[in-house]
Amino acid sequence: MQNHMSLHSSPYHVTLDFAYLMNEQEIQSPEPGASIDPATGHKLTRDFYRVAVLGSALSFGILGATLESLHSSVAGFGFDLDWGTAIAFVVGFALTLLYWKLVLQNARVNRRASWVLALVGIVLFLYPLRFIPKDRLPDMAEGLVLAAIALGGAGSLIYMVGKNLLDEDDNNP
Numbered sequence: 100m101q102n103h104m105s106l107h108s109s110p111y112h113v114t115l116d117f118a119y120l121m122n123e124q125e126i127q128s129p130e131p132g133a134s135i136d137p138a139t140g141h142k143l144t145r146d147f148y149r150v151a152v153l154g155s156a157l158s159f160g161i162l163g164a165t166l167e168s169l170h171s172s173v174a175g176f177g178f179d180l181d182w183g184t185a186i187a188f189v190v191g192f193a194l195t196l197l198y199w200k201l202v203l204q205n206a207r208v209n210r211r212a213s214w215v216l217a218l219v220g221i222v223l224f225l226y227p228l229r230f231i232p233k234d235r236l237p238d239m240a241e242g243l244v245l246a247a248i249a250l251g252g253a254g255s256l257i258y259m260v261g262k263n264l265l266d267e268d269d270n271n272p
Contacts, residue, residue: 148203156195162223163191169227176230 167187168178198216202209231239 148199152196152199155199156192159195159220160188160192162220164188166223166226169230171230176227 164184164187165178168180168184169176170179171177195216198212201212228236228239
């Protein structure tokens, strides 16, 4: 009897490895400054990196395409799809793949590159505010501040729960 369960769906499949979940197999963390190679890690690690790389590349590609096609209109703003939209998608997709290549090759670059990516994401998120009429900007600012506080609180809770779970694992070998 095999010690794993597989759920298959074409063209991708998900495998749940019970040996890994039961801590029968140790996964070594890379040393600080060492490169991270998902190809040599555990299958769950490889799958995570595959999802993270493709998901973020698609997200930034779509973000670039959306912002390129955005224009002013009588209603506030609208979208014009053209070749520039496709080019912006490819550029966003490619830059995100470059980000992941840098991060996975050198863990020291990870923090700086992640800060740059976060700042670019925030700037691109706020870019459409230029289409908001000036008299409505205070209301939008209030909503954005409240959303940032709510997301910051949720992120803090997730961080604290994760940290406590890791501390419990360290105390219970």
